[in-house]
Amino acid sequence: MEFGVFGGLSVEDSDGPHLPTAPKQRQLLGLLLLHANQVMPVRTHVTEIWGGHPPPSAATTLQTYVMQLRRLLASMPSVGSRAAAHDRLRTTGQGYLVVVRPDELDLLRFERFVEQADRAAGDDAAVARLLRAALALWDRPVLADVRTGPVLQAAITHWEQRRLQVHETYLDAQLRLGRHREVLAELAVLTRRHPVHEPLHARYMIALHRTGRIGDALGVASRLGDRLARDLGVAPGPAIGRLTAAIRHGGAVTAASAPPRPSVLPSAPGPRRA
Structure with a gap:
């Protein structure tokens, strides 16, 4: 299974793409993936999707979107069941989280390369090689094809700044070489x-x-x-x-x-x- 947030939102399995088409489901999935393996409170999702004026039914509607995302996950060969989909997209006492392994999400692979470069500090050739690999994962703005609200906008700004920081470190290593x-x-x-x-x-x-x-x-x-x-x-x-x-x-x-x-x-x- 592969998830992507660099450029457009993507969800792929061995039989091809499995991507929600409804804008608010895509918005919800994008928010969960930018905070993978982390509980995102219900109120945060509501703020992202409806802004400062949510309808009275916002929490119930959000549950429906989560249910639809679970159905999508259950249809994927690598998930294969409703129980496994619930394990992937979990409900907690405070909100929801999506469980993603480090090799399944481009954002986590990016961070893994950056962490390896940090450990290689002092070896400019290794730092340049690792950060070049990290930057190569990122060809377009984060979630470029997803409608964004205030929470996603803030998260996307953070990650664009993060990319620039990493790019600067890569350039410094290249100049020292x-x-x-x-x-x-x-x-x-x-x-x-x-x-x-x-x-x-x-x-x-x-x-x-x-x-x-x-x-x-x-x-x-x-x-x-x-x-x-x-x-x-x-x-x-x-x-x-x-x-x-x-x-x-x-x-x-x-x-x-x-x-x-x-x-x-x-x-x-x-x-x-x-």
Whole structure:
């Protein structure tokens, strides 16, 4: 059995896809999978599906959606019975949880690669390889084809930030390995996607400088300054200023010149291993 939340929602078994078509069932399943192996209270589901103004029948209707998801699970060869479906999608005193093994959900596989990279800290080649494998699982935004309410929106924002943190750690390992040319295209895309993200722009400047493209590196700093002034009314931080000066005047340019960022591989809230 395979579950997916990276890109679109997916549920597959040996006989093909088994995906709910009703929007609110998809919404419910997406919420459960983003918090796999974790009890999600009834009130959280109600807030996600109906917002701040649920109907009086919300809890009963939610039970119906859960029952329909169990029927879908029971139809899958690897589940095969109503009892097994109840074991997969459980009702607790406070809410519901879906039980998923680490190898069955792309989000859990992503976290497993990240944890392995964390344990390999100090071996940049291993870190880069493991994080590249993690990032390769993620080709589109989380639950891109699912209608989202306030709870899912917050969870999706968290996971998109998580992906960016992991990508930054991967890029740092690549830069320490001297693979500056190899990351230029990725950094060009990321800085366009995050036009006021100073640490990403600093990495792009460093990679350009180390491949001999001094003018392009200074151009990145100039565009960043213009965008920060226009969008936020602020100037780049001192780290960007020091990096720009070092590039302009031929000083030492290292990864340490980049603006600091938070610790990259914290344990992520959300899915737990079964």
